[in-house]
Amino acid sequence: MNIENAQIQMRKGILEFCILHIISRGEVYATNMLEELTAAHMMVVEGTLYPILTRLKNAGLVEYKWVESPSGPPRKYYSLTPTGFESLDKLRETWHELATSTNQIINHTQLTGQS
Amino acid sequence: MNIENAQIQMRKGILEFCILHIISRGEVYATNMLEELTAAHMMVVEGTLYPILTRLKNAGLVEYKWVESPSGPPRKYYSLTPTGFESLDKLRETWHELATSTNQIINHTQLTGQS
DNA sequence: CCTAGTACCTTGTATAACAGAGTACCTTCT
DNA sequence: AGAAGGTACTCTGTTATACAAGGTACTAGG
Numbered sequence: 001m002n003i004e005n006a007q008i009q010m011r012k013g014i015l016e017f018c019i020l021h022i023i024s025r026g027e028v029y030a031t032n033m034l035e036e037l038t039a040a041h042m043m044v045v046e047g048t049l050y051p052i053l054t055r056l057k058n059a060g061l062v063e064y065k066w067v068e069s070p071s072g073p074p075r076k077y078y079s080l081t082p083t084g085f086e087s088l089d090k091l092r093e094t095w096h097e098l099a100t101s102t103n104q105i106i107n108h109t110q111l112t113g114q115s
Numbered sequence: 116m117n118i119e120n121a122q123i124q125m126r127k128g129i130l131e132f133c134i135l136h137i138i139s140r141g142e143v144y145a146t147n148m149l150e151e152l153t154a155a156h157m158m159v160v161e162g163t164l165y166p167i168l169t170r171l172k173n174a175g176l177v178e179y180k181w182v183e184s185p186s187g188p189p190r191k192y193y194s195l196t197p198t199g200f201e202s203l204d205k206l207r208e209t210w211h212e213l214a215t216s217t218n219q220i221i222n223h224t225q226l227t228g229q230s
Numbered sequence: 231c232c233t234a235g236t237a238c239c240t241t242g243t244a245t246a247a248c249a250g251a252g253t254a255c256c257t258t259c260t
Numbered sequence: 261a262g263a264a265g266g267t268a269c270t271c272t273g274t275t276a277t278a279c280a281a282g283g284t285a286c287t288a289g290g
Contacts, residue, residue, distance in 0.1 A: 003202045005276080006131045007209045012247065013128035014213060016121045018220050030268070040216040047248050050270065055246090072267040073255040087118045092221070094122045098129060099214060101155040105133050106207070120245080127278065146237070163278050165239065170277095187236040188286040232290085239284075245277085253270075260263085 011042055017091045018042060019052060020080065023062055024088055029075040053078065061087050126157055132206045133157060134167060135195065138177055139203055144190040168193065176202050 022028060022036050030049055037044045053076075056062045061084035064076040080088065137143060137151050145164055152159045168191075171177045176199035179191040195203065 003205055006128075006202075006206055008247080009131065009277080010128035010206075010209055010213055013121075013125035014217055015247090016124065018217060021220050036220070040220055041212060042216055045248070046269085047250075047271095048246090050268095051247080054270090069256080069267080071257070073269075075268065087121075090118055091121055091125075094125055095217065095221075097156065098125055101157060102129055102133060102210065105136050105151070105155055106210075123278080124246080130278090144237080160279065161238085162240090162280060166278080169239090184236080184287080186287065188238075190237065234287100234289090236287085237285085240282085242281095243279090245279105247276090248274085249272105251270105251272085254268085256265105256267080258264085258266105260261100 014095070015042065015044065015048075016052060016056070017088075017095060019049070020056070020061065020084065020088045020091065023078050024080050024085065027077040027079050029067075029077050031075075056084070060084075129210070130157065130159065130163070131167060131171070132203075132210060134164070135171070135176065135199060135203045135206065138193050139195050139200065142192040142194050144182075144192050146190075171199070175199075 018037065018040070019033060022033050028036075030046070030053065034044060034046070034049060037049075053062070057064065060081055062078050063081055064078045066074045067077050068074050133152065133155070134148060137148050143151075145161070145168065149159060149161070149164060152164075168177070172179065175196060177193050178196055179193045181189045182192050183189050
């Protein structure tokens with residue numbers, strides 16, 4: 001119940017960061033991203049991914065171009081804008097700080113947890 | 116704008132986890148926690164912490180007892196229940212998995228990012 | 231009394247993920 | 261042609277959450 005929720009919350013915060021990272025590697029479209037995120041055990045579904053992509057585009061962090069598919073409807077291939085790369089750097093920094101802070105709190109536990 | 120939001124989102128997900136950790140170390144009351152979280156650079160305010168504590172209590176993860184203060188109103192000293200410790204273990208596991216997945220995605224970038 | 235400080239609580243608002251249903255395009259088969 | 265099935269993108273409604281801001285209550289000191 002509550003714990004699953006907390007686990008979901010953890011993932012949430014990192015999602016945008018991971019998505020930006022994936023796009024930064026090269027042009028991809030939504031289904032590619034879903035595959036990568038699933039492979040990395042970040043359970044994400046369409047209904048979550050698409051709104052994020054729209055948000056990132058409106059914020060000017062990503063852009064896309066339509067590309068014909070060899071089979072099926074055309075695809076939106078996303079890439080990072082210069083602003084997007086800057087933002088990614090900031091988020092990377094935040095991630096490291098956060099990981100450090102968290103590990104600090106966690107390790108603290110084990111030290112003082114011993115009576 | 117958008118980036119600050121993403122940074123806030125990252126912190127959010129880890130908050131409950133950190134709070135449980137802090138409580139697991141020994142009995143503390145809200146102001147103690149705020150100090151610790153601030154020291155670890157997790158910006159949290161009262162209006163965020165109290166609802167979380169209430170939620171954790173309703174979920175049966177923490178319990179508290181009133182203790183008189185040497186100066187001022189009485190304090191609620193929180194401690195973890197057995198269920199709380201179990202949940203903490205699960206969250207710790209989730210945290211490690213998530214950190215691993217994220218680092219996997221990040222490192223992937225740097226490898227393929229080199230042209 | 232009255233003020234100041236500490237501790238806890240509550241209400242309203244904005245944001246975000248998710249489920250689920252929907253639209254549009256392309257290919258293949260009859 | 262027309263129908264069926266798959267792929268890709270979109271939208272709406274629900275729920276959960278952090279945060280800001282204001283509020284209540286208890287204690288100590290002038």
